[in-house]
Amino acid sequence: MRREDIKQVQGLKVAALVSVGRHPVTGRPRRADFDARAVEMGLSLVAPENMSLLHAGECSPERESALRGYLGMGIGALDVLDQPPEADIVPALEARLREMGARLVLCGARGEMGEASGLVPFLLAERLGWSLVSGLAQIESVDGDSMTVLQALPRGQRRRLKVRLPAVVTVDAAAQAARQSAYGPARRGELRRIEGEVTPDAAARDWNTAPAKKRPKRLKIVKAASARDRFKAAAAKAEGGGGQVLTGLSPQAGAEAILKLLREEGVLR
Amino acid sequence: MNDIVRRDPRSEWIARNRLHPEHDAVLARMGGGAPAAQWMGPNGVIRRDPHAVGFIGPNGIRRIDRSGAQSAGAGGAARREAAAAPARRRVDIDTPAFFIAVVADMPGGRLSAHDRDLLGLARQLADAETDGAVLLVSFGDPRETGLGEAGVDRVLNFAGEQFEGYAPELRLTALGGVERQHAPRHWLFPDSPLGGAELGRRFAARLGERPATQVWQIADGRCTGRGAAGASDITRELPRIVLALPECAEPVADTVHAAEAIAPPAALPQALRRVEDLGAVAVDPAGVALAEAEFILSAGNGIHDWDGFHQAARVLGATEGASRVAVDNGFMPRHRQVGATGTWVTARVYLSAGISGAVQHLQGIQQCDKVVAINTDAGCDMVKRADLAVIADTGEVLAALVELVEGGRKEQRNAA
Incomplete structure (x- = not known):
């Protein structure tokens, strides 16, 4: 779909929660991929003036340059709720969202730094009492109190949902890729720092965080009583594992048997 | 008369060949007169005769099979079954x-x-x-x-x-x-x-x-x-x-x-339904990546009517796959190839039409849940792997399948 084809919804206020990402190879801060896709989805829905960006966290110079990546997508300003790294950001975000009066909150499925548990949208939706949908591929239309969206299912399938507003939606790799960030607008854009209440995250203090270890590969363990069985299992070719073989049938009868299995599996639509 | 040793070379050959389908039966017949390798002595002590263990192999050397499969008769077969399915x-x-x-x-x-x-x-x-x-x-x-x-x-x-x-x-x-x-x-x-x-x-x-x-x-x-x-x-x-x-x-x-x-809780509170499911959206199966397709119809060397195959895939709503032979012969594009040299697929249902099942192909479909095979050869590896195999002409079965599905849809439309 071309960007010009999308009808923009008037009078809808959209907020996108953005975070500082981490480049998977170099480890440098960047705009987080899923969050950028969420911003892209918001921009396909409303004009940049009706779109507000919200970030909760500390604002050091290199993190600032990563956050400016979102401004380079064509949005004038970004609100930064000043929170230390060990704070629980959910209460601050909740208070700010209540103030803003946004009816649709878009965010990436999970962050790329810290715990990255993907819990924030769920906690926000629960506390605000809003509806929540995850894994969105596309927002088809917004009318009044509800919107129609396409949810991405595994295996490339899509599901149409009708969601009541206000809503929190999460976006992952199935959504449209984010546009490039332009350098000039990113420099010119405004980062508004907002002081707020800080809630310490007490539970996370006892955690041990270490660089990810490679997970052990699962071994195929053959439980056999004798060496002969172990050898047979190791050297086994494809065996007839209780499969049903229909011989001497007419093509029609064979097709019926296949159709029955396909219906049982529910792959026929 | 009784001094003449009558040999049956065929059954001796079968007795030596452990993979022969009649091996067990022949051993049971031959082993009838063989001396027992172990018996209970008069004082309740187990006596063994080490010379009676095993059998003389083809080159005159005694072979002993410790798995128990060789010990002739029904006892051996029963023991083998017990070994195949260890009791939980x-x-x-x-x-x-x-x-x-x-x-x-x-x-x-x-x-x-x-x-x-x-x-x-x-x-x-x-x-x-x-x-x-x-x-x-x-x-x-x-x-x-x-x-x-x-x-x-x-x-x-x-x-x-x-x-x-x-x-x-x-x-x-x-x-x-x-x-x-x-x-x-x-x-x-x-x-x-x-x-x-x-x-x-x-x-x-x-x-x-x-x-x-x-x-x-x-x-x-x-x-x-x-x-x-x-x-x-x-x-x-x-x-x-x-x-x-x-x-x-x-x-x-x-x-x-x-x-x-156990019974679920009887009275559940009324849930506030803010999200309504409007159902699945038709997705073009040809656009779904082969590796993540749910339902694959795959073609091999046994397919001659390619138009019929493509139509079957369209009617069934399946993503098309192919074996290496079909790709090499130019009937299908390379990115549709299933197997170790192509794509490893994860389909829930894999319908293979006219594929005999080379090892590389079977590796590629290892993660598929249900495999259905249509093939003319009942002995091929794909039929052994399949959960349901239909031994018939592939083109005819596919045509019948298309007819059935289309007929069913027409009936539904008429009823609605």
């Missing part, structure tokens, strides 16, 4: 002291590999103390028969069409009912997109508990999970709600459990 220990828990609840995804009503790993993990947690029971909570129509082998003690199934499709709010109230009734010690969810990952996070937010996500290891009361998009490991105390990754534990292999059904 049966474990029954009558009055559970506590529950470990597992909310399985059960795509298509069956346990996925991820669900089985999770049940293995639940088993570890339940067996850490006496009389811990694994409670499987599932939604929709259950079609799994091997729940006991997967390590489930109790099953709580929420059936009914209101739980089908995308109904997270309803499922959430159902889980709330289970929480009030049974108060499980731990809740385990598979951290799979749109399955347990979403439901588990919703449930944790509802209960106000902080879950551990992306967990891949649980050891002595602490769990380790991935953080920062897989870049770090976070180790913490094991919380009540755990969302675990695939291969977090070994599936249950040596016990079998009761899998006793």
Whole structure:
């Protein structure tokens, strides 16, 4: 779909929660991929003036340059709720969202730094009492109190949902890729720092965080009583594992048997 | 007359050939007069004759097969069967002291590999103390028969069409009912997109508990999970709600459990339904990547009517695949090739038409749940691998299949 084809919804206020990402190879801060896709989805829905960006966290110079990546997508300003790294950001975000009066909150499925548990949208939706949908591929239309969206299912399938507003939606790799960030607008854009209440995250203090270890590969363990069985299992070719073989049938009868299995599996639509 | 030794070279040859289909029968016939290798002596002592063990092989050397398969007769066959299916220990828990609840995804009503790993993990947690029971909570129509082998003690199934499709709010109230009734010690969810990952996070937010996500290891009361998009490991105390990754534990292999059904909570509070499922959207199956397609119709050398094959794929709504031969002969594009040299597919149903099943091809379809084969050769490897094989002309069966499906759709349209 071309960007010009999308009808923009008037009078809808959209907020996108953005975070500082981490480049998977170099480890440098960047705009987080899923969050950028969420911003892209918001921009396909409303004009940049009706779109507000919200970030909760500390604002050091290199993190600032990563956050400016979102401004380079064509949005004038970004609100930064000043929170230390060990704070629980959910209460601050909740208070700010209540103030803003946004009816649709878009965010990436999970962050790329810290715990990255993907819990924030769920906690926000629960506390605000809003509806929540995850894994969105596309927002088809917004009318009044509800919107129609396409949810991405595994295996490339899509599901149409009708969601009541206000809503929190999460976006992952199935959504449209984010546009490039332009350098000039990113420099010119405004980062508004907002002081707020800080809630310490007490539970996370006892955690041990270490660089990810490679997970052990699962071994195929053959439980056999004798060496002969172990050898047979190791050297086994494809065996007839209780499969049903229909011989001497007419093509029609064979097709019926296949159709029955396909219906049982529910792959026929 | 009796001094003349009558030899039957054929049966001797069969007796030497352990892979011969009549091997057992011939051994039983020949072994009738053979001296026993071990017997009970008059004083109750087992006597053995080492010279009677084994048989003389083709080059005159005595061969001894310790697997027991050679010891002639029905006893050997019975022992072989016992070795093929090692008996699992049966474990029954009558009055559970506590529950470990597992909310399985059960795509298509069956346990996925991820669900089985999770049940293995639940088993570890339940067996850490006496009389811990694994409670499987599932939604929709259950079609799994091997729940006991997967390590489930109790099953709580929420059936009914209101739980089908995308109904997270309803499922959430159902889980709330289970929480009030049974108060499980731990809740385990598979951290799979749109399955347990979403439901588990919703449930944790509802209960106000902080879950551990992306967990891949649980050891002595602490769990380790991935953080920062897989870049770090976070180790913490094991919380009540755990969302675990695939291969977090070994599936249950040596016990079998009761899998006793218990009634779901009778009165569930009315769920506020803010999300309405309008149903699946038709997606062009040709546009779905082969590696993640759900239903693949694959063509091989046995296909001659290619237009008919493409039409069958269109009518069935299947993604097209092909064997290497079909690709090399130019009938299908290279990116449609299934197998070790092409794409490793993960389809739930793999319908192979006219594919004999080279080893490379069978490797590529290892992860498929159901394999259906249409082939003219009943002895080919694909037929051995298939869950359902139809031995008939491939083109004719596909044509009949198209006719049946189209006929069914026409009937539906007329009825509507």
